[in-house]
Amino acid sequence: CIYRVVGRFSLALFDFAKFRASDSFSAFIYVNKNFPNKSLSSGFVYSNASANNSCLLFVLQNQGRTDDMTTVADKKIKFKNIRAIIFDLDGVLTNTSEYHYKAWKMLADELNIYFDRKINEKLRGIPRRESLEIMLGNKKVSEEEKIRLMEIKNKYYVDFLRQMTPNDILPGVLNLLREIRQRGIKIGIGSSSRNADIVIEKLNLGSFVDAVSDGCSVDKHKPAPDLFCHCAANLKTAPQNAVVVEDAEAGVEAGLNGGFWVVGLGPYERVGKAHIVFPDFADVHLNDFIGD
Numbered sequence: 518c519i520y521r522v523v524g525r526f527s528l529a530l531f532d533f534a535k536f537r538a539s540d541s542f543s544a545f546i547y548v549n550k551n552f553p554n555k556s557l558s559s560g561f562v563y564s565n566a567s568a569n570n571s572c573l574l575f576v577l578q579n580q581g582r583t584d585d586m587t588t589v590a591d592k593k594i595k596f597k598n599i600r601a602i603i604f605d606l607d608g609v610l611t612n613t614s615e616y617h618y619k620a621w622k623m624l625a626d627e628l629n630i631y632f633d634r635k636i637n638e639k640l641r642g643i644p645r646r647e648s649l650e651i652m653l654g655n656k657k658v659s660e661e662e663k664i665r666l667m668e669i670k671n672k673y674y675v676d677f678l679r680q681m682t683p684n685d686i687l688p689g690v691l692n693l694l695r696e697i698r699q700r701g702i703k704i705g706i707g708s709s710s711r712n713a714d715i716v717i718e719k720l721n722l723g724s725f726v727d728a729v730s731d732g733c734s735v736d737k738h739k740p741a742p743d744l745f746c747h748c749a750a751n752l753k754t755a756p757q758n759a760v761v762v763e764d765a766e767a768g769v770e771a772g773l774n775g776g777f778w779v780v781g782l783g784p785y786e787r788v789g790k791a792h793i794v795f796p797d798f799a800d801v802h803l804n805d806f807i808g809d
């Protein structure tokens with residue numbers, strides 16, 4: 518099959534129905550015949566192409582199921598001249614969301630407030646103060662008390678972080694970091710967390726990491742690109758020679774805003790704006806997204 522795509526080679530996500538109807542396209546996607554069973558009409562086609570690098574990346578999402586997502590890429594369509602890869606920490610190299618839940622749960626129990634995993638879901642990606650207000654529900658507390666409660670929650674959370682071990686590294690990550698090291702590509706961490714150093718230490722990843730930029734490094738947070746730019750500067754690498762790996766929508770936008778190549782990890786609806794998307798790093802190798 519041949520489908521016309523946006524000729525400007527800018528980042529875009531297409532609803533397939535609109536995609537076919539548009540007449541403003543001038544380049545072509547060749548849908549790989551290795552995937553005859555994928556029903557394009559019910560999914561999305563995503564393409565990004567850089568005119569500079571003459572590359573095209575394809576991500577096929579089948580039936581809206583991210584676990585069925587297939588990356589269609591040949592040797593010509595990978596990031597080139599990459600000197601550094603900057604990883605977000607939480608949700609990319611490890612997963613601390615369970616510890617946030619446990620810390621909020623302990624605090625809620627002390628306050629005799631009902632709190633469960635369903636309520637916890639509402640806190641995903643929400644700053645600490647708003648999270649506290651959701652947890653408190655109808656309970657009214659003073660500003661002073663709110664600050665005290667947030668400090669208690671953070672203390673519980675950090676106590677959990679201190680119990681982390683290398684077993685908390687997500688599948689596929691260690692192999693990928695070793696491959697990056699072997700290629701002589703630098704590794705950075707760009708995390709909004711103020712606890713990034715503790716996590717890196719507990720995961721025993723220090724020997725892999727060349728630079729860490731965290732929540733204390735910059736004033737403007739994601740989707741502002743500042744955190745990743747700060748890290749790239751420490752790695753002495755220009756954004757066009759660096760990759761950002763993110764699992765959050767705001768993080769993907771931060772990478773794009775900074776002019777980085779962006780790998781999105783997770784559901785397509787969340788990270789589909791990235792140049793290339795993987796459900797997670799299990800079975801992903803460096804040469805799946807990095808060319809020569």
Ligand code: CA
Nearest residue numbers: 605607608764
């Ligand atoms: Ca994250």
